[in-house]
Amino acid sequence: MKQYNLEEKIRIKKTLRKSGITLLVIGLLLMVVAMVDLFLSDIPQVFYLFFIGGLFLFIGLVMTFYGYMGAVARYQASEIAPVAKDTINYMLDGTKDSAGKFFEQLKNTPLPSKTCPQCGKELFPDAMYCDNCGCAMFKKCPDCMELNEVSSKFCKSCGNQFRT
Numbered sequence: 001m002k003q004y005n006l007e008e009k010i011r012i013k014k015t016l017r018k019s020g021i022t023l024l025v026i027g028l029l030l031m032v033v034a035m036v037d038l039f040l041s042d043i044p045q046v047f048y049l050f051f052i053g054g055l056f057l058f059i060g061l062v063m064t065f066y067g068y069m070g071a072v073a074r075y076q077a078s079e080i081a082p083v084a085k086d087t088i089n090y091m092l093d094g095t096k097d098s099a100g101k102f103f104e105q106l107k108n109t110p111l112p113s114k115t116c117p118q119c120g121k122e123l124f125p126d127a128m129y130c131d132n133c134g135c136a137m138f139k140k141c142p143d144c145m146e147l148n149e150v151s152s153k154f155c156k157s158c159g160n161q162f163r164t
């Protein structure tokens, strides 16, 4: 197959479009003439023009189609395809993100995960007192009055070491 450079391609496309449209117009005119002849004359003389017009119209359509097809295909390739790809990626990312967030949230949902050091009852992580034996789940720092986990060795606020 012969390789055309870009300028030649553009020239061919332009010629195709111009001749295609010209042929379309000629075809339509011929068909109109044929139709007019059919309705106005008792004996149609030029009805064969209808078929010639139809042929011109068809060739014109094909040429116009090929003349514009490259541009349309290029437009789709350069404009629509990346957008579609981005959209799909965006949607996939979004799905992944929201699914990830959902599982993250599920993982972080407070579940009974603290046991009372005195009676062994399972307690919620934010429980201040054991709901079974009433013992405190916090340790008050004698220096800064900050409430710390009952098992903590140092105050989370001032770093004071607890003596147990």
Ligand SMILES: [Zn+2]
Residues within 6 Å of the ligand: 116, 117, 118, 119, 120, 121, 130, 131, 132, 133, 134, 135
């Ligand atoms: Zn308890």
Ligand SMILES: [Zn+2]
Residues within 6 Å of the ligand: 141, 142, 143, 144, 145, 146, 155, 156, 157, 158, 159, 160
């Ligand atoms: Zn403290």
